[in-house]
Amino acid sequence: MPTKNQSASFVLVAAVLLANPLQGQQAAGGQVAAIADIPSLPHKLVDWPTPPTTAAGVPGAWNFIQVASVAVTPLGSVLVLHRGAHPVMEFESSGRLVRSWGDGMFSEGKVAAIPEAHWTNDKSHYSAVYGPAGCASCGAHSVRVDQQGNIWVIDAPGHVVYKMSPAWKEVMRLGTKGTSGTGRSTFNLPTDVAFAPNGDVYVTDGYGNARVVKYSRDGRYLLEWGKRGKGPGEFGLPHNVVIDRGGRVYVTDRDNQRIQVFDADGNFLTQWTGTGGVSGLAITKDQRIWTGGIVRDLEGRVLGRLSGPGVAGGHGVAVTDSGDVYIAQLSGVVQKFVKQ
Numbered sequence: 001m002p003t004k005n006q007s008a009s010f011v012l013v014a015a016v017l018l019a020n021p022l023q024g025q026q027a028a029g030g031q032v033a034a035i036a037d038i039p040s041l042p043h044k045l046v047d048w049p050t051p052p053t054t055a056a057g058v059p060g061a062w063n064f065i066q067v068a069s070v071a072v073t074p075l076g077s078v079l080v081l082h083r084g085a086h087p088v089m090e091f092e093s094s095g096r097l098v099r100s101w102g103d104g105m106f107s108e109g110k111v112a113a114i115p116e117a118h119w120t121n122d123k124s125h126y127s128a129v130y131g132p133a134g135c136a137s138c139g140a141h142s143v144r145v146d147q148q149g150n151i152w153v154i155d156a157p158g159h160v161v162y163k164m165s166p167a168w169k170e171v172m173r174l175g176t177k178g179t180s181g182t183g184r185s186t187f188n189l190p191t192d193v194a195f196a197p198n199g200d201v202y203v204t205d206g207y208g209n210a211r212v213v214k215y216s217r218d219g220r221y222l223l224e225w226g227k228r229g230k231g232p233g234e235f236g237l238p239h240n241v242v243i244d245r246g247g248r249v250y251v252t253d254r255d256n257q258r259i260q261v262f263d264a265d266g267n268f269l270t271q272w273t274g275t276g277g278v279s280g281l282a283i284t285k286d287q288r289i290w291t292g293g294i295v296r297d298l299e300g301r302v303l304g305r306l307s308g309p310g311v312a313g314g315h316g317v318a319v320t321d322s323g324d325v326y327i328a329q330l331s332g333v334v335q336k337f338v339k340q
Contacts, residue, residue, distance in 0.1 A: 041295065041304040041339075043325060048336035049080075049095035065135045067328040069142045069316035073166075074149045078318070078326060080334055081153065083110075087137035088153065093320070095336075101168050102153075107139035107178075109157030111189055111207050122228055125255065126207040126237070128157040128180075128189060142240070142316065146195045159187045161203055172219050174203060182209055184221040192281075194241040194249070196264060202249060204238040212238060212251060212266065225266030230256055232268040240281035240316075242289065244298060250289060252278050259291060259300070272300035280317035280328065290317050293327060306337050 051059040065084030072078055073090075077098060080089045086100035109128040119125050142154040150171070151164040159180050163172035180188040188208025195201060199217030211226035226235050236255025243249050247264040252275075259272040259281075275291060282290040288303065289296050293311030295303045305311075306325060314335075316328035323339035 038294065038302055038305045040307045041337075043306055043323075043337035043339050045306075045308045046336050046338050047095075048326075048334060049078075049091045049097065052097070064332045064334070066330045066332060067315070067334055068140050068330065069144075069154075070318045070326045070328040070334060071143045071145045071151075072318045072320050072326070073145050073151075076320065078334075079143050079145070079151065080328070081140050081143040081316075082332070083135040083138050083140050085136055087140045088143065088151075093324070102137065102140075105153070105162070106137040106155045107158035108136070110135070110138035111141070111156050124189075124208050124210070124228070126189065128208075141190075142192045144193050144195075147199075152193045154190055154193060156189045156191060156207060159190065161187070161190060161193055174201070174215060174219060180208060182211075184213075187213075191238065192240045194243045196243050196247055197245060198247075200264070202241055202243065204241045204251060206235070206238040210235040210238060212241065212249070212262075214264075214266070223266060225262070232271065233260070233262075233266070235260075239279050242281050242283040244283060244287055244289075248298075250281065250283070252281050252291070254279055261300075270300075272296075276312065280314045282317045282319050284319050284323075285321055290319055290325065292317060293325075308335060308337065311335065 054060040063084060064082040067080060067082045069081040076093050078091045078093060081087060087102040087106055089100040090098040092098060109130050111126055112129045114125050114127055139155040139157040141156040144152045149166040153162050158177050160173060160175040160177045162170055165171050175187040176185055179186055187205045190203055191206035192204045201215045203213045205211050205213055210228040211224050213224040214222045216222055225233060235253050238251050239254040240252045249262040251260050253260050254277045257275060257277050259275055261269045263269055278291045280292050287298055292314050293306035297303060310329055311327050314327035315330050318326045325337040327335040
């Protein structure tokens with residue numbers, strides 16, 4: 001099968017993409033600390049969301065298919081993005097279902113890893129694949145909420161980023177649906193989106209390309225940076241992105257097992273190595289950064305970790321203002337950790 005082409009035109013049997021396991025964490029002074037040496041945080045894993053009631057009148061189970069991402073709205077509700085029917089589901093923080101959307105929004109292609117025997121240093125290690133995938137809305141990759149409450153969703157194999165109003169009406173689209181590329185109006189398997197304090201928008205164009213693209217709040221192209229590689233400002237896989245209050249941009253370079261930090265114009269500032277293959281990234285109001293189930297300060301120093309099954313390998317993470325943490329798992333569950 002073709003393995004080096006970065007386009008999304010292949011017709012293949014889909015494979016499940018799993019994040020690399022977390023092997024260690026960067027501590028202050030550049031030393032890699034074992035997970036067991038990181039202090040556990042006072043968070044309790046709880047059952048969430050509330051089980052649905054079946055037609056027989058007894059509790060059932062949510063049929064989440066690969067939970068790819070999770071986000072918290074300004075009103076405190078929780079958006080769960082999964083690769084199944086009704087791919088965007090909104091819950092109260094208590095776990096009660098509010099509503100769902102998204103059927104027909106996401107492409108049925110799926111991102112999968114190219115076999116390692118065919119890897120090259122200058123090409124992506126991922127491809128969009130099509131065919132029997134075992135999921136619906138397979139392209140669903142990330143959901144984020146901006147400062148105004150607008151909801152942004154990423155369709156990776158669709159090569160498009162949607163901006164939706166709080167009422168779920170499309171108000172802007174970045175990329176060209178169904179067309180991959182390297183231009184100002186095209187992506188190749190984008191992964192995430194983040195928002196600067198002034199409203200600028202950053203998109204990690206990560207699986208097919210290896211760049212970060214910056215737009216104005218109204219969608220005007222401003223600049224981009226990055227290429228395939230292991231050096232400063234280069235990426236193996238730019239997977240998630242967040243921006244702090246000062247405008248610094250933090251990108252999980254998952255395949256290179258590091259987090260890179262840039263200024264607002266893409267100039268390399270520093271990197272946090274030894275993070276393992278982290279996927280999920282979230283920033284809190286008090287300027288702490290969650291890298292999967294690990295929380296850090298803005299210098300990358302580890303402050304603590306969640307204790308629970310699989311939290312290190314979460315595909316997405318979100319945090320409430322009160323400190324509760326949600327982890328999206330490709331295994332089909334959402335973990336909620338309540339701050340004690």
